[in-house]
Amino acid sequence: MQRSNRKDSLRTRFARWDDGHESSDSRTRRTFLRGVAATGATGIGLTSTAGAASEPYSQYEGDYRNVVDVVDAGADNTGEESITPVLEDLRADNTLLVFPEGRYYMDEQFRFTGFDNFGVVGDDATLVPANYHDFAGPQYRLFRLGVSYSPGSHLRFEGFDVDQRAPDTGIRVIEANAADRLEVRDVTVYGEHDSGTWGPGLFNVTDPDGWGIVERFRAPHGGAWVNNTPHAGNRWRGPIGIEANQNAGTLEFRRCWLGGFPNNGLYAAGGGGTIIVHGGLYRNSNGANVRVGGQGSKIRWPTVEVDETRPEDKTQRGIRIENGKNVKIHGAAVEITSPKPTSHAISVMNSCESARIENTRVELRGSDVNHGLVLSPDCGETVIASTEISHDTAGGYPLWIRDSDRTEPVLVEHLSISGAAGDGGGFRDGIRCERDNCRFSHVDVSQPGRDGVDRNAIVNTGSDLTVYRSDLRASQYPFVDLGADTLVRDSVLESSGDNEAACLYASAEDPTFKKNKLVDGIRNLGANGVTTWENNHA
CATH class of the missing domain: 2.160.20 (Pectate Lyase C-like)
Structure with missing residues (x-):
């Protein structure tokens, strides 16, 4: 007994x-x-x-x-x-x-x-x-x-x-x-x-x-x-x-x-x-x-x-x-x-040659710097679909696509990123895209910033990036381009911090903006070959 x-x-x-x-x-x-x-x-x-x-x-x-x-x-x-x-x-x-x-x-x-x-x-x-x-x-x-x-x-x-x-x-x-x-x-x-x-x-x-x-x-x-x-x-x-x-x-x-x-x-x-x-x-x-x-x-x-x-x-x-x-x-x-x-x-x-992440929810909270989804430099083709990331930390990237020499595509579609994060460690972007040949479709990124800090929605340093039918909002810039051959179309970009919708650095080459809502326009710091067509700046 x-x-x-x-x-x-x-x-x-x-x-x-x-x-x-x-x-x-x-x-x-x-x-x-x-x-x-x-x-x-x-x-x-x-x-x-x-x-x-x-x-x-x-x-x-x-x-x-x-x-x-x-x-x-x-x-x-x-x-x-x-x-x-x-x-x-x-x-x-x-x-x-x-x-x-x-x-x-x-x-x-x-x-x-x-x-x-x-x-x-x-x-x-x-x-x-x-x-x-x-x-x-x-x-x-x-x-x-x-x-x-x-x-x-x-x-x-x-x-x-x-x-x-x-x-x-x-x-x-x-x-x-x-x-x-x-x-x-x-x-x-x-x-x-x-x-x-x-x-x-x-x-x-x-x-x-x-x-x-x-x-x-x-x-x-x-x-x-x-x-x-x-x-x-x-x-x-x-x-x-x-x-x-x-x-x-x-x-x-x-x-x-x-x-x-x-x-x-x-x-x-x-x-x-x-x-x-x-x-x-x-x-x-x-x-x-x-x-x-x-x-x-x-x-x-x-x-x-x-x-x-x-x-x-x-x-x-x-x-x-x-x-x-x-x-x-x-x-x-x-x-x-x-x-x-x-x-x-x-x-x-x-060492991951190909991957797919879908219907997934990620929540990060706390007083330390932390990242959400991280794609290592030498990983192969990756698809991220129908996924939500809530990011409320002292800093970090909810999605970090790291710099790579590989040419296999990274496709991100129907991704939602929310939360008020800080800029600890200098990590202050909702999506940090450092790799060539990436595609973002129907991406919703909101980066209001914690305690008034400046956050960006997407920062791109790679080549051949496409952003399509996405909603990008941030306390600093919704979109920052330092790469080449970027296409942003049919999207809404709006800053809550009295900044322009996009910031183009001098290293950016041949960016194209078509049929977007670009609230307060584009800030061009010396980018070459900028193309705009049928955008609304109101």
Whole structure:
């Protein structure tokens, strides 16, 4: 009965956290994140087993030759004795190990590789790791199922709570490499990962034709920096929340939740396979909260929040995409209210060959300088569509397209930028466009400036920029041109600071303005080849 009460307490606390964020600004956050799919806190509700056991777990009948109740086989479910020796005796191919209700103490790793079909499932089961000092052998993992050079073929692991609330009990729950099929579901880690060893989960599909899903893997309390743990000096930074950097197949992370980890939250940027992130909540990790690469990878409907910064945290980016091609971000909600100077909301890195960001909302607030969407100099073709950025910081660029020698186009359409930011660090433009061959269509930029500072809507230093059917308003200049061959047409440009609609510097060459509303006209500081046609200056 006491174990049951303890489990109920754990689940009650998690359910409160899962249902909503119990903080003073929870209503604001929920409003910002409206429409984002919520992650359920319920377990898988296993009720049956197959095979030689009994009626329970019948849903697995036919999937395994052997279905074994680990308690019937001698495993202690009171949390007093280590179960690893029993698991070692039960290890066999084409086998499902079933954990009935109870607490299962583990003080050494269980390892099984090269299998064809193996599963581990829990029914109201809690794993209890030994502390760092008492853990035998490698102090890194509870379950190591498949390795890169000898993966399993089919693997199932689901239905466990992991109680890491006692000091120094943080450990990797599962490390899994499967060639054909990987299924991990409903694993919840309670307590901070505080031992400094590898983070809660590592997953890879090793065959290009294989697939996997990691669903509702949750570690909401994050991990400690390594120098604050008994593993100090042995690692850089500390644990990663979920790692998948050798994936070759298709691997989906569905409705996973991670708290703040010191070395990235979800880190799935290596390997040549496809990563899918669907939903979930990722909060306060250092490095990046969601870091993804791969071919045709997709990040769909995640919620990313940064509202806490520890003294050791240096960067807390929202989403970072890299090492891939045709990477898509769709329906993301990114909110950063505790920014660091390089904590961009979304970063498209140099190694990203092509990307699309659409139907995404970004909100940045705070007293520090911070940027929104940042396209690195060597990234490839990028499309930003139907996206909103609210930017209320001490300074920074809501959209920064950095200087590049690459010629692939950047297309921005149906983008809305709002908020009153400052000019800290000299970053005072709504859109900073430093790259050639960019197209802005149906862009709405409002930059009123914080506390009377001068902000510009768009500043262009590149060549061959087109601005079409856009609404640009700013406290200083709606449009500033220092580049070449710019075309602005069918747009509205208006300054709230008694300035002209556009400012053309001497370096600007051959700018063209057609059929615009240019309130108070154009300020020309020596630009060459200026063309105007049918503009309204009223």
